[in-house]
Amino acid sequence: MGNFLGSMPGAVAQGLIWGIMAVGVYITFRILDIADLTVDGSVCTGAAVCAVLIVNGVNVWLAMLAALVAGIVAGCVTWFFHVILGIPAILAGILTQLMLWSANLKIMGGANVAVSARQFKGIFVTQMDIGGSLIWLFAGAAITVGLLYLFFGTELGCAIRATGCNGAMSRAQGINTNVMKLIGLALSNGIVALAGAVLCQYQGFSDINMGKGAIVTGLASVIIGEAVVRKIGKNFALKLTGVFVGSVIYWMVYQTVVFFKIDTDLLKMLSALLVALFLGIPYLKKQLGQRKTRGGAANG
Amino acid sequence: MDRKEMLRLSGIVKKFNPGTVNEKIALNGLDLTLNDGDFVTVIGGNGAGKSTMLNAIAGVWRVDGGSVVLDGRDITSLPEYKRALYLGRVFQDPMMGTAADMQIEENLALASRRGKRKTLAPGIKKAERAQYRELLSELGLGLEDRLSVKVGTLSGGQRQALTLLMAAMREPKLLLLDEHTAALDPKTAAKVLEITDRIISEKKLTALMITHNMKDAIAHGNRLIMMHEGRVIIDVSGEEKRRLTVEDLLEMFTRASGGEFSNDRAILS
Numbered sequence: 001m002g003n004f005l006g007s008m009p010g011a012v013a014q015g016l017i018w019g020i021m022a023v024g025v026y027i028t029f030r031i032l033d034i035a036d037l038t039v040d041g042s043v044c045t046g047a048a049v050c051a052v053l054i055v056n057g058v059n060v061w062l063a064m065l066a067a068l069v070a071g072i073v074a075g076c077v078t079w080f081f082h083v084i085l086g087i088p089a090i091l092a093g094i095l096t097q098l099m100l101w102s103a104n105l106k107i108m109g110g111a112n113v114a115v116s117a118r119q120f121k122g123i124f125v126t127q128m129d130i131g132g133s134l135i136w137l138f139a140g141a142a143i144t145v146g147l148l149y150l151f152f153g154t155e156l157g158c159a160i161r162a163t164g165c166n167g168a169m170s171r172a173q174g175i176n177t178n179v180m181k182l183i184g185l186a187l188s189n190g191i192v193a194l195a196g197a198v199l200c201q202y203q204g205f206s207d208i209n210m211g212k213g214a215i216v217t218g219l220a221s222v223i224i225g226e227a228v229v230r231k232i233g234k235n236f237a238l239k240l241t242g243v244f245v246g247s248v249i250y251w252m253v254y255q256t257v258v259f260f261k262i263d264t265d266l267l268k269m270l271s272a273l274l275v276a277l278f279l280g281i282p283y284l285k286k287q288l289g290q291r292k293t294r295g296g297a298a299n300g
Numbered sequence: 301m302d303r304k305e306m307l308r309l310s311g312i313v314k315k316f317n318p319g320t321v322n323e324k325i326a327l328n329g330l331d332l333t334l335n336d337g338d339f340v341t342v343i344g345g346n347g348a349g350k351s352t353m354l355n356a357i358a359g360v361w362r363v364d365g366g367s368v369v370l371d372g373r374d375i376t377s378l379p380e381y382k383r384a385l386y387l388g389r390v391f392q393d394p395m396m397g398t399a400a401d402m403q404i405e406e407n408l409a410l411a412s413r414r415g416k417r418k419t420l421a422p423g424i425k426k427a428e429r430a431q432y433r434e435l436l437s438e439l440g441l442g443l444e445d446r447l448s449v450k451v452g453t454l455s456g457g458q459r460q461a462l463t464l465l466m467a468a469m470r471e472p473k474l475l476l477l478d479e480h481t482a483a484l485d486p487k488t489a490a491k492v493l494e495i496t497d498r499i500i501s502e503k504k505l506t507a508l509m510i511t512h513n514m515k516d517a518i519a520h521g522n523r524l525i526m527m528h529e530g531r532v533i534i535d536v537s538g539e540e541k542r543r544l545t546v547e548d549l550l551e552m553f554t555r556a557s558g559g560e561f562s563n564d565r566a567i568l569s
Contacts, residue, residue: 158423165399174384174415
């Protein structure tokens, strides 16, 4: 049992790193009301850029900044497909994701790149020092929540929220909704790529498959987090914190599944079903409610 | 008239689904001129082009012909979000005019910044709240104590009243009301119309108000137009409008439309 508890700090670290990614998903899915599948590719793009730069002797912080920029570019590509070419958002994301698959292979010059913390001393988040990493990660999560809380309280942030909430109203209020979608998608994918950059340092390598299913993991974290913090309050900072909480819970469950040697192959199936269930419940509730009122009207 | 011209629509053409079997000419060479301070009520049967006219003015899409001149400036090719600076809009669907997931004060703050460049300044400043509280208390709906409530929890009437407030906030050159009371119960509709009248007269706004209700069309505004097949077919104002009755209007409508649309009488009355 001691071994099981011993695996938990690692799960928390994983949860916080993927939590950064989930916050990116939250921005598109909950704020912009766009299901952006670009993230499955931009996680790896961030990791690939960061790993390759570190291996080539670039400062770790600069490498992470470059990863952020790469993610922003990926978001802009999806925006171009969606807004300028009029392709449905989901398909636009899938197209970018596919482009990124090739781009990631080219960036890495292969399917993976090793960046060991032993070799590159600048790396400060690594599973070889989980305690030290957790301090950085908690700080990073707090800074992410704080900055985004402030940003979405600005005029620009409010305009982005209004765009996701009601596009027609936003245009009637003089908001250029196309530009707001651009900022939202760029910001989201920038954050997702940054998460990828941290992840490659933590696990010591970047890999072409590392973003697979990231959208579902992210959505699961968002949904779990919402269920947890709903009772506490509606503050936006709390909601963002909830995303990190949801992600940590997700990875603790994952670690438990691994520890008890339950078939991890099934985990993606379970995550997807969880997301489908939680997204479906509000719809079914509404359908049932409508049927009731219709029945009532018929009786009356 | 000595009042200056505020809006001039010249030969506006708008086709939907052009080149298909479903092609519909919604606006067919529409001409309309509004003077500053005109409060015009708009009636007409289904498919007459009333909403299409407002959307053409608001720039929801590009028109297929003609020009829109607002206060001397040709805005025909200006995108919707840029025209918003000059226009206030309230829609038929109470859900459409506000952002449901945002607070009342946040919605008002968006409206008070309409057409301004969005910066990293705070989305709402402390001093604004007192101002919004005062504005809301004038509505008499008790919203002034609920500034931080999400708009989605308000009733349809409350949302329309709020949307009106937002539309008039920056004193638009033209207020566009697209059957904004049609989705409300009669009592709430009367209340929202009363607020509409008050805001328009207080701020001396120029307004176009579509309505399905002939009595309302006669009782409000200084001018009444009737649309049919994408054009204005009746235009009465001043003393003539004051003396109008619903019967007169139905009579005029049947005559002007060639008597073939008596089916629409049911819709209009």
